[in-house]
Amino acid sequence: MNETLVQANGLKKYFDDVHAVDDVNLNIRAGEIYGLVGSDGAGKTTTMRMLVGAILPTAGEINVCGYDVLKQVESARSQIGYLSQRFSLYEDLTVLENIRFFAEIRGLSSAEWLPRSLEILEFVGLEKFKDRRAGQLSGGMKQKLGLASALVTRPRLLLLDEPTTGVDPVTRQDFWQLVIKLVSQPATSEGVSVIISTPYMDEASRCHLVGFMKAGKIIAEDTPSNLRQRLNDRILELRGEPLRELKNIALQSEEVEEVSPFGDKLHLRVKAGASQQVIARLQKQIEARNAKINSLRVVPPSLEDIFILLTEFNHE
Amino acid sequence: MNEPVVTVQNLTRRFGEFTAVDHINFEVKQGEIVGYLGPNGSGKTTTIRMLLGLLLPTEGRATVLGYDIAQQSEAIRLRVGYMSQKFAIYDDLTTLENLTFYAGVYGITDKERIKHTLNLVGLNQHYHTLTKSFSTGWRQRLSLAIALVHEPKLLFLDEPTSGVDPTARRAFWDLIYSLAENGVTILVTTHYMDEAEYCGRVGVMRDGKLLALDTPTNLKQKVIAGDVWEVYVSPLEQGLEALNQMDGVERVGLAGDHLRVISLGIDEKAIENLLNAKNIQARRIERGEATLEDVFLSLAR
CATH class of the missing domain: 3.30.70.100 (Alpha-Beta Plaits)
Incomplete structure (x- = not known):
């Protein structure tokens, strides 16, 4: 059994009388792609924001890569890459300068960031465009640059919040091939996990484990094939x-x-x-x-x- | 139900050197639901803008509801509806106030007709609800009501159900099907296969050309001539590489915890033998179903 990278127990977030997240439990191991699947408003983004320590839960415990997110948030965050729904790139900076910016604010030294950035750009297929300004990239390439920026610290947990919204199917296929490679061939010997949120079933079917979310609760969780088995x-x-x-x-x-x-x-x-x-x-x-x-x-x-x-x- | 509602002949649009839409031809009959798929920049939006009479063609011609798009665009716009999620719904207005506002744009002031449109989309319990409390699914219904209030004969939907779960999506499509049964023709543009599967016919565009336009079933049979396999192997990467070089394998993709393979003229035994010969363990090989995504990826690459 692989190491558990995400453990959440009894996670709740109430906004006044809205139960945005209502008793969610997660147990995600290294090497797994976990799909949080549901409508807008089902609680997917709120769950992710609690996992990265951006908002405090109303109740519950979260452990990421061995760190208690409520008590050791900086240590936990050093293990997490997060691509939010509205990620921002600096359009006037080049591809490489954008990654450098993210690397430096995450405390990477100059000896570290350059070789690593080049390696990541090659991984996402943007090495030829490293000197192009981000504003001149196509939508699909911006998506890949966002992914590269989230990966520069070599996180063990990658959170992708509806990363392919508005992206065409060819680009989406490329993006997914990268995500699957990331967990099946991690950059270091330590395993990586990905949590991805989506309202689309064609995306859900590519995850190892799927949690269907509705009104703040996970109403079912299993592998895509086991879920399908229920109506075989x-x-x-x-x-x-x-x-x-x-x-x-x-x-x-x-x-x-x-x-x-x-x-x-x-x-x-x-x-x-x-x-x-x-x-x-x-x-x-x-x-x-x-x-x-x-x-x-x-x-x-x-x-x-x-x-x-x-x-x-x-x-x- | 045999009247063509849309006829398109050699429709072409160039922007300088760039040909956005390149001699496309098709017809849509009354009551049909036709979906358009294509990567960004493939010419879908330019086509729709020409059909709405917002953009003149460089070459070719088209009629919508019997009117010429180049000469009679006013007549077309009065008779078509357009729904996009980018539409503004005023959050601090109620459902009824929002629709009354949009109906006014068409000169419609009949309260009963406005209420009737809200009933049609299932919002009859929510006349006086402020729309800021609405879920995405309810907002989509209100957007549909806005597109329907002037009783159009042809409806354009742009990713009408993005961001909702299958239950809300199906409820929405039930509305669309009943409109189609009542003779409304529907054109849908989308990036999502979950939506495209609901259309009666689906067109695929690339580089300004209409590559195919057929029922989902026919597209799957014609474009994906071979067999689809779900291959569970470890290690995944080596399996991918081995199958990529195998004769008879058309395409291999990573699909989470397994590989999705499209093959031509080889069976599961051949796949298993190849993997075994390379010391790659095949845990399970199952027959899969071709999807519209397979069709799209085959045509659009």
Whole structure:
């Protein structure tokens, strides 16, 4: 078992009567990418801000890399890199000057910062642009510079707060490849952990461990594959036409718990063990009604299916 | 439902030397929901600005709701709705006051019609709520109401559900589907696959060209011709390197605790054998499903 890098117990943050974070527990080990997944306002950013010691919890304990964040905040922070949602770069400074600035305010000596900065720029693929002003970089490159600045102190814990908001899918893919490399091949022999927040399930599926957040609480926590396992063999994909008619027919079946339209198809959630029975019966019923099936099959459940299952009884 | 609502022929826009939109062609029928995906700078926004009559094409032509974009942009703008999260919602006004303000821009003062629009998006319990207390999901509904108050026949949505969880996203899309069933045509631009999966057809743009426009299912089948595998190996990096050099492997990516592989003409046994030959342990190889993200990455690189 790898060393635990983040341990939070009973973490709470109340703003007047708003329970922004309400009894969150975290246990994250070296080598793990942990996804805090939920809507804006679910408590993701507040949780991160408590982990870096930027705001004090109303209650609870936090330990990061062996330091008590409430008592030894400077020591804890020396182990943390943080890329906030609105990170700022100095647009008039070059790429290298930006990193130098972050390195120096974190107390790195001049002998240390230059070789390390160059190494990090190579890692994020910005070495060719080291003398370009930050203001002249594309959105994706700014993102990578933000990441490089957060990494210059070689943190063991990296906190990324919705790092890919507004970033296109190609850039997002590149960014994720870097994050995964960071934990699978850490710069030093000590392991690294990453906590990343996102409202998107395609990002959640790339984490080792996912905590679904809703109204300040973690409502479920597991690996993406274990989470999906909860609805294994219970999601059917139905394609055909007209979709509206197919939806009505499917809804009449007692074994069908939910029907969701998805572009050119429907997803049906069926009761455990009922998938084959539903497939056989729906095929007959749909033919009898002169509607058309193009395909009807069991598909692997998505994290989206799981999230909806977990939250359907407490809508906003 | 067979009327084309949007027809685009050889539509092109140049800015100096730079061709932002390069001879694109497509049609959208009434009641369709069409999504546009593309990296920043691929020409999505320029296309939308031309369709809204805000920017003249350099070449080609397009009609929206039967009106020519170059000659009749006023008529178009009266009949289309536009929703962006960058829109200002006034935090110290109530829901009803916000919508009354925006309706006034269109010369609509009928209180019943304004309330009807709020009911349509599920805000009937919240007429007198100050919007500063709203969650992102509720704000998105109010933004939709603002885009709908003049009863447009065509609706442009720009990342309509960014920042919300799947439950709120699905509730929002239920509204969109019922609008489409009532004959409203919908164009969505987004960076997020979670949103694109809800569209009936999806277009992918790159460097000003429309590379593909089809249903999500067809895109996955046509663009991702091979098989998708989820390969659990350790060490991850060596696995990545080995598979990258393997014949028949189209693409390998890191996917958290495993590798995602798209292969053509090889089976899981071949993948396992290769890894074993290089002393890399394959714990598990599972068949995966192609996603719109796979499609996008294949087309946009």
